[in-house]
Amino acid sequence: MKRRTKQREIILATLSGANGPLTAEELWQQARAQSNNLGKATVYRNLRLLVQEEDVQEVHLPNESTRFEAKFTGHRxxxxxxxxxxxxxxxxxxxxxxxxxxxxxxxxxxxxxxxxxxxxxxxxx
Ligand SMILES: [Zn+2]
Ligand SMILES: [Zn+2]
CATH class of the missing domain: 3.30.1490 (Dna Ligase; domain 1)
Incomplete structure (x- = not known):
């Protein structure tokens, strides 16, 4: 059973609704718009966990810092x-x-x- 916290729900919903892969900073900015008390450290920590649990995947693009997107199995x-x-x-x-x-x-x-x-x-x- 995966732990589902409110913070993680917000992070996942933000990534799923984004029209592109987000940097951790962008993710935090957008997630904060939904839940004002969402701290940067909290977002970063949960993001790491979500990557470990494979609900979120890292996107490595040339010359770009690591970005994140909701799990996606296709090719784009x-x-x-x-x-x-x-x-x-x-x-x-x-x-x-x-x-x-x-x-x-x-x-x-x-x-x-x-x-x-x-x-x-x-x-x-
Ligand atoms: Zn533009
Ligand atoms: Zn292709």
Whole structure:
């Protein structure tokens, strides 16, 4: 039985409702909007536990500090706004299937990939 505290519920709900993976700082800012007395240390501690329990997963993007998103088993890509630096999920069919048959040195196999799109979000355009 996993322990479910109010704080964890808020953290999970915040991550599930976000339109992109959040840094711990962003998560705290948004979670605090829902529960004013939610301290930064509390959010960080619960976040670590949620990662250990695999309800939350870390997202490592090139040149970015670690971000977090609610457990997600599919495969998706990200959009980076060059102005506000927000990262959002992109809901689209993976375009990489088009690279099938890409030539690799003999014996190499691709297991995964990550793709980041860069541009301006709707608020910055
Ligand atoms: Zn933007
Ligand atoms: Zn893909």
């Amino acid at each position: 890509h990200y959009f980076y706004c060059e102005k506000c630096k927000n990262i959002s999920f992109i809901q689209a069919t993976c375009p990489v299937a088009a690279l099938d048959g890409v030539t690799l040195p003999s014996g190499y196999k691709i297991r995964s990939h990550s793709l980041m799109f860069y541009g301006l979000c709707v608020e910055c355009d």
